[in-house]
Amino acid sequence: MIRAGVVGATGYAGAELVRLLSGHPCAELAAISSVSFQGKPLSEVYPAYYQLCDRICGTQEEVVEQSDVVFAALPHGLSQELAKECFEKGKVFIDLGADFRLENEEDYQEWYGGTYRYPELHEASVYALPELFREAIRGKKILANPGCYTTAVPLALAPALKNGLIQKEGILADCKSGVTGAGRKLTQNTHYPELNEGMSAYKVASHRHTPEMEQSLSRVAGSKVKITFVPHLLPVNRGILATCYAKLTDGVTMEQMQNAYREAYGEEYFIRLLPQGREADIKNVRYSNFCDISLHIDTRTNTFIAISAIDNMVKGAAGQAIQNMNLVFGFNETTGLKLFPPAF
Template sequence: MIKVGIIGATGYAGAELCRLIMGHPQAEIAAISSVSFEGMKLSQVYPSYYQICDLVCESQEEAVAKSDVIFAALPHGLSQGLAKVCDQAGKVFIDLGADFRLKDENTYAEWYNGVFDDEALHQKAVYGLPEFYREQIKGKTVIANPGCYTTAVPLALAPALKAGFIDTKGIIADCKSGVTGAGRKPSQTNHYPELNENFYAYKVASHRHTPEMEQTLSNLSGEDIKLTFVPHLLPVNRGILATCYARLTKEVTQVEMEEIYQHAYGNEKFVRLLPSGRVPNIRHVWYTNYCDVAVQVDNRTGTLVAISAIDNMVKGAAGQAIQNMNLCFGLDETAGLLLVPPAF
């Protein structure tokens, strides 16, 4: 059994990691850590885990010592030192934060006001979006786990982009997120009276996930891509719906575009290309690692509309991190992740 340590186990992503690892056939939680709740049981923080996971939150050092792989579910800026400790100790390190996602230090400084503490460690890190970088992830020891928007948007656009059917200029990503994406710490924006019966855009054209999406799409297309990204906050707990718009560069039928997507994703375990006429729905992917994708060719305006839906806590965070762990350790990629979404 792979010994798993979870740093930041009492945040939403950390707690979701605990839930999923407890159902993994080849891994078990060896230790959990939380600065805010050190010395407390996880089941005291999340009563639903009572008599299921009563582990006590330990120090980061204790968690690293007991584990083969460390998942770091921490705010940006807190993972680099921990990653170095794990690397020196020969542990696999999977970062759910943003510290290793961007390859350019200047871009990281611009969007996160940080620096690369160890350039060699950043060069060693692999971006963990398995549908695009599966072979690079296998056997690696430092993985930058993508965020939620940065998973949903590239998965929606990649096949058409790689096939050369959409213009690399003027791409728009119009996205909606459940409130768990804001983290567990309360704020004015996720206070119940502010969020309930409400729906609004935030961080318009200034969200930190923008350069990460542009980096992935640029790598896939071979061109420098800039996109317009507008996130919105939904009054629901979980889910990401990404509706992406791009100009078509040549005539293509609906059937032909669906064939392009089928060719790209037909063998993917966690990408479900929906039948013509159906569109993704966040409820249909709740609590799972699936990404549902649908495309619509609008020949009247020469536009491709590509839509994806994921659970931001699973495929957008903890589930994808476990998918990466499975690849790192040579396990079946689906191990612990074949979860059925609720029917209602």
């Protein structure tokens, strides 16, 4: 058994980590921390956990000392000092925030307004999207766990880009997110009367996840890729639906596209390629680590459409983090994550 700790356990991603780790056969939840609820049991914050996880929220220092792997479910800008402490003590550090996701410090400065305080730690870290960059993850101690949009969009487009089946210019990512993606802190647009019975775009062509998605897609394509990204907020708790559009390379057929995706993802447990005529739906991946992908071609306009659906709290956050933990410690990637989505 390895000892796992969660820093920021009372946020949505942190609480989801606790839920999933509590059922992991090879990991013990050793410690949790929270600034806002220090000294209180987690079940007081989330009554659903009553008598299932009544662990007291301690300090960040206690989590580091008592854990072999530390998950940080923190806002950007708060993980670098913690990563340094974990690295110096030989702990595995898995960051669910943005501090280690971007390769170029200039991009981090532009999009997040921060700097790389310990460049050597960024050199030692890895961007941990298993289905695309698995081999680079093994043996690493600092892992940047991708978020929701930055998982759904690259997984939807990677095989088409890698095989030159779509053009690199003019790619559009039209995405919808459940409200948990905004975090637990209340804001005006997540207030119930503002959110309910509505759907709106936000941060149009200016969302911080844009350079991260472009980084992954460029790495897969072998050259620079830029996308137009428009996120929308859905009045649901969970889910990311990414509808991605790209112009086909001349002469490409649906059969070629399907073959490319089967070759890329046919052995991937957590990616389900849907049969022709079925569209990816966030309802069918809730509470699971699956990414459903459906492929479509508009022959009238020579447009490829890839639709992916994930649960933003699982494959888009906590589940993927545990998948990465499994990779680092040599467990089967599916360990503790073979969860069926509910049928209704």
